[in-house]
Amino acid sequence: MVSVESEKGEQAVTPKACCGTALAVVVLLSACGRSAPDSAGGTKPEDASANSRSERGEPAEIVTSSGVAMVSLPGGEFVMGTDKGNPDEAPAHKVKVSAFLIDKYEVTHEMFTKVQLPNPSHWQDNPKKPVERVRWRDAKQYCNERSLLEGLKPCYDEKTADWDCDYAANGYRLPTEAEWEYACRAGAEGPYDFGQPDKLRQYAWFADNAGEKTHVAGEKKPNRWGIFDLYGNVSEWCEDVYSPTYYKESPPVDPRGPPNPGKDVQRVMRGGSWKASADMCRASFRQGQRTGDSDACFFTDYCGFRCVRRASPDELRQLKIKAK
């Protein structure tokens, strides 16, 4: 008998609880991050409150009704992009972002299959690994399924060609590029919120340390707002159409990307991955990625995602009380 073997002979990874019952506790994220700013190497992370004007208090962890850990971020203003990176990251510009909730971890295999979606991932050895080979539409479908599971109004209209997003709906959706960078920077400036680039190994699975595979979500240190794997493991889909020149014309409040050009559309992917160089893991690094929506099998094995959603102040208050 010839047995079917994995195409990649990767070692089994010990399961590690990342989003289970242990998360059902509100964690004030000032305790998660490091309080002492790192001032070396031209990177000057500051306390979260210094660069973001909190509208609804400090970042706080909540657990959704379906058991997913999220971080509630206050609205605020930050400097998006950089003048010291690639041309598409310039110009650095101030952006205001409204308050939102963001997944504490990248969406994992077990989260994906919980809403009865077929797991497309290349690496199947641990259900707590982030899903990859996810097409842009598949990620949006997950958002809608999770919304329905929790009795929320889905954001995406599945009867439109691009599954148009209703930003006013209270369901899950992909982050805008601005929301993603705001969450990643966590109030800091510079390429990484943790300061020195040589600390990247502590915060991210990337090409230098990942061993050419994904890893269980949440194994590395979180950023100072308590969000894991933003810098690595898998890159993350955003809602926005990718345009290398968008920063020259983007609105200053809650930018949602340029209009769909209708042909050869690329969507924004953010964050490094197991396949990315350290430079690609920077908070401001941008890349456009074809969606794969017309491919039956999407083989880009570093494409993952996480969800965000907007909650009313009352709902947020209730979520925090429930988590306590």
Place this chain on the structure above:
Amino acid sequence: MFTPKRRPGPRRPGCGRRALFAYAIFTSVLSLLLSPAVVAQVPLRKTLQSAPFKIAYETYTNDNWEIFVMNADGSHALNLTRTPNEHEHYPQVSPDGTKICFSVDAGEGRDTIRSLFVMDVDGGNRKKLVDHAREPFWSPDSKVIGFLPQEYPKFNVIDYYTQGMSFYDLNTGKIEAHVNSTNLHHLYNPCFAPNGKWIVATVHAGMGVSHAILLIAAHGTNIINLNIPGCRPCISPDGKQIAWGSGDHEVDAAPIDLDSDSPVVGTWRLRIQDKTNETYHVDWSPDSRFLSLSRGPASKGDPTKRGTFQSACEIVGVYAPGWNLCAVSAEREGILDLNQATDADFTMLTTNGLSNKESAWFRSNPKKESKR
């Protein structure tokens, strides 16, 4: 244009100068006589006109998926289903040419229920077999229909949304799981080998592999990775060849020894290419002499159309604008570029572009044929 594979040339005659001259004259005249301009090759359509075959296929017409049957040359297309509130697709004709099994979608969106049905080749005696199942395939004796149960109860259009494998016995109405069913995950597009020993199928993100075309023992636990790229394999009725989509724009046919305990796919002998359109859903004629395939532009469907979903347009239930069926001679060798092929090599079977996909050949009059 048809480009044959390079083969050894004829042995040259003696080495005298006169002999060489005579040989040169002879080969020049011969090549002139055999050139397409001189030799009137029989158009494939004409060959198919006299072939004793028909072809079933799915098409989207009047806001509805239906199963049609046409003659092997594409003439006399007939709607077999005519059900405005149900969507029929993925027709598979029994090897004895008497019945068609197919999938049916009822309901809309995520509330859709996909079921399997069987009917006579004239559309009569329609009967439901099972719910929440897809991608049926026939046993060589035409008595059993294999199928892939859905991975979860909630509908999803993705083709590899399957868990396990089961068999429906047409005589008893009983469903039996494959002996290795619990280890079969994310298979799609299965097809029985004519000797009944193997089932060939594609797997995506399941069974410990990223993506592969597998041979699965029909009555055991043996599984062999054929190590060929692509998807949607189909075994020729004579059991000697396998055809499959080796890429979005390419279909290959190659020899395979399915009587072996460890079958291996040989070097491809026919490669059908179309750099403009995607090519999918290859199927063999009952005599293993012709191939049909679906062909059209890449797209992600049109979710505004009733009973359709958004995904890759080769997937069952996804509207494929501009897609048509075509046929080629499977006896050719080398590369056949559909954008340059002559009508001797290739013919379109449909031209209306109404999402014509999933063709399945069968003998038009099986009883008459078997008496020959």
